[in-house]
Amino acid sequence: MFDWLPQNVWFSVGLKVFFALMMIGAVMTMAGYSVLAERKVSAWMQGRVGPNRTALPFIDYIPIIGPFLRKLGIFQPLADGLKFLFKEEIVPGHVNKFYYYLAPLVALVPALTTMTVLPFGQMYWPDGTTSILALADLEVGILFVFAVSSLGVYGIALAGWSSNNKYSFLGGIRSSAQMISYELAMGLSLLPVFLWVAVPGAQESGLSISGIANSQEGAAWLFLVQPVSALVFLIALFAETNRLPFDMPESETDLVGGFHTEYGSFKFGIFFVAEYAHIVIGSAIFTLLFLGGWHFLPFMNDPWPANWIGTLLGVGWFLAKTVFLIFFFIWIRWTLPRFRYDQVMHLGWTKLLPLALANLIVYVIIVTLIDQSNSTPF
Amino acid sequence: MISPTKEELITINLNGLEVEVPNGMNAVEAAALHGHEVPHYCYHPKLSVAGNCRMCLVEMGTPMRDRATGEPILEEDGSPKIGWVPKPVIGCATNVSSGMHLRTESDLVSECREGIMEFLLVNHPLDCPICDQAGECRLQEFATDYGRGYSRYVERKNVKPKRTRLGPRVTLDDERCILCSRCIRFSQEVAKDDVLGFVDRGSFSTLTCFPGKELSNNYSLNTVDICPVGALTSTDFRFKMRVWFLKESKSICVESSAGCNTTVSSREGVIQRITPCRNDLVNDTWMTDSGREIYKTVRSEDRILRPSVKGEDQPLNETISSAVNILQENKIGLVASCHSTLEEQILTKKLADLTKAEIFLRGHFGEDDGILLSADRSPNLRGALVTGLIQEYPEDNLLALNDAITKGDVEVLLVMNEDLIKSGISEENLAKVKVVYIGTHSNSSSQNADIVLPGLSVFEKGGSFINRSFLLQSFELCIPGPVGLKSQAEVLSAIIAQLSNEECISTNLDSIWELVNSGQIDLLSSITYADLKVAPVQLDGSRWSQLNFVEKEALNYRPLAS
């Protein structure tokens, strides 16, 4: 991929670090602006205006653009972040200090780690070859995502436990229970996808995210082929990211603030960012798996040329889909009320899990039939 | 003054019910005895009957008798026929007799009241928002209860002088006066200082002082108390605080051994005024003007607010410990006080026994006015006798102590509230001794004291006094004391506890009384503080009849036979 660069170990490591930092910057920025989007969209849906006061010097004085940006609240995430930084650092006396400080990091790190395997586009080289734009395009990327993203729950459970507060504790417990319940359905819902992609003779690995994304080029997007899988995965995704209507861990009405009741200032900010980072990455994964990734539309070949312009357009298209999904997350949040805890468990175990299983069996049969008809008899 | 023979009960018919009342009582009191209020302005239970307000009109009737035979005339159903007096009569001047029928709640009576109220209010200004009487005004109350609720008077109201100075302490608002003449009768009958009277006629009638005189006697503020409206106002309390903010507590006047019962009105811990509280055994419904001013000492400049050792402020506990260190020496003199409460005197006695101290006590004497200001200007001299602090009647000085110091018999002094220099201790003698002062106000003793332990004033603690007729009366806490201070009883019991290495005597008054009941003082042994709070207790003072008490015969007081 980087053949044109000097072949020096330190240089390539440095480059990787540089790319990783860029990636982190991109995801964190997106997470920050998801917060803004959340506030803006919720305001619009409720007939309000949303944040429209934050102004930066100089930029705000530019005619038309400055006031427009201010009304859009474009600098609000900056202000929010600074606020978290400058708030008084309060540590309640009854917490377990070590784990209390550890928890936000444990929550954030998996969210950021998953993005190492997140492909976000396809590079068209001048010589006609293509390669996937990702920090590490793993053959078993999706497994890595599952493995790592589930670790995020440790942060929440740890926060709940170390806070020594019954509300926090309940929040943590609920979070882990919810994670276990929906992880099953989530995994099962994806198996048909792998089966479908990894048909015999397929070029791509069924477990490679980029492979799954590329398999949808010029063909049906997978959510059309496997609507039930997509639905179950989407619902499970909501549950995994602790978004309404599944935000059991922090449900304010019954748990005050849930797992982060005792958290304030920057530690709370990290939880906050981690939650939105999860959403960003979740949206990206759903886009890659079911919405064709960076490919244009179902049943259509990419209309962009196979050069650097095409690369950029592909990445842009991928981002557009992801942003729409983030919007969808927000949209759902301000539409649906929160489930009761038992309803969450009920839905996960008695509805989604059987549904995912049935879906798997049906697709196993279908794929087998297709295989039978395609393969030459021994 | 009506003085009915209260022993003999007769039966009258009050509003259709047979009730028993003392013979000769007037109709207002008789009705009140059975829960029927007869409104009145000019009538006052402790003054003569004038009958000029006409508010207490009631219907009165007696069983008819045949003029010829003297036989009772009966109705058809056999009950005696009542001959009702054709017009209503004033209740205050109607003394009940056996078989009398009274109606205090008939239609005629309420019409009368409404009419009288209308007449009284014709020229009464709409001053309630600024009137100090509002809230405890009879006119206001009865206008609500019996008035018609609106005015038919369209003419202009009278305008009269509103700020007439009747005396140094009393201001008259002429417009509000309803001419009940209570103040005039009080001045004549109780204060024996006949200075007030009405002049002019009709709506021009005005209360005024006789030419060249003013209402300046020491009982002038009682006219303000008995004024049923806001005409007579206390110059001191005028416009100071509305009465509905005041918290009222029962207390006892410490001005003299008369022991007037008082009502202390305070708001948020600040005393606003002192008024007399009716007690027919002691002060009827009166008290002196000078006694009302005592509340000003609570927040006076010379109040001691912090415990100190050799002039330096110290925490109370450490000050008490230093006091205990000094008191462990020999040759202790203890200056007790007849201003202390009975409970404090009991503890003082206990302390004196413990330290083997010699007790000195000074009496405070002045002129006797024959009413409620007795010659003994301390509230509890008889308490000192009862508790055994003194056996002899004290002198108005401490010369005995001065001699004792001169001789070197006393090296340490514990002084309760007494000014040593003014009591005849010479300054060089005062310099010889170590002084522990327990008291409320700064004086020569506290200024020369090694240790000053501030106490609480009589309004800031509970306790009891024995007055000139050996009546043991309790009083309650009226306002909280200054921050961090404890009552003299608590300070004394802390000192006693540290000296005797015993546990502190619980400082609430009930437990001090338990100490008393354990038989130390035979005269008090059957009394508990709980009883005392309900009603005063008359003690038998006959064993001190040979002492030469300074009090003269006065209102409700007769000196012990001697």
Add this chain to the structure above:
Amino acid sequence: MAKTVVLERKPLSLSERTYLPQIVTGLKTTFSNMFKPKVTLQYPEEKPVIPNNYRGVPTLVKDPNGREKCVSCQLCEFVCPPKAIRITPGSVPDDQEDREHVEKAPQEFEINMLRCIYCGYCQEVCPEEAIFLQDQYSSSGYSREEMVNNKQKLYELGGTLPDHHYKWDKKKEAEELGNAH
């Protein structure tokens, strides 16, 4: 008496039981809401319209002759549920010409706006129509002391309101026109 009718609830259809169509309906509703006009009032720039009888900050008013109406009867202090009002009564000197027949006036009148709950009882109870809750609604300060409106501030805020009574003038009239004694 109306009889209570218990309605039979229809069994849910399959699509209703999946809950998904309802979610879609909800999404439609929220989405369409995004484009409706906003109700937000951009406060410091735009001010709300104050209705009549609005209960704003309590103020003291003067009558059109410029005399203070309050006579410090302390009824407002008494009735005030959060005990926000504190009055120090004072008397008016006899010889003050523009305040003839006024005997009593507040020496100090304080309303603690940190305690005030804007209930309007003080206005209702005032026998002299001297205290009014007018249209000021924004009171702020940097310290607790600043939030206590003293007499001067209260008259500043209150200004002069029309008067129907002219109590003192009537009294003066009565004195001059013959009922004086």
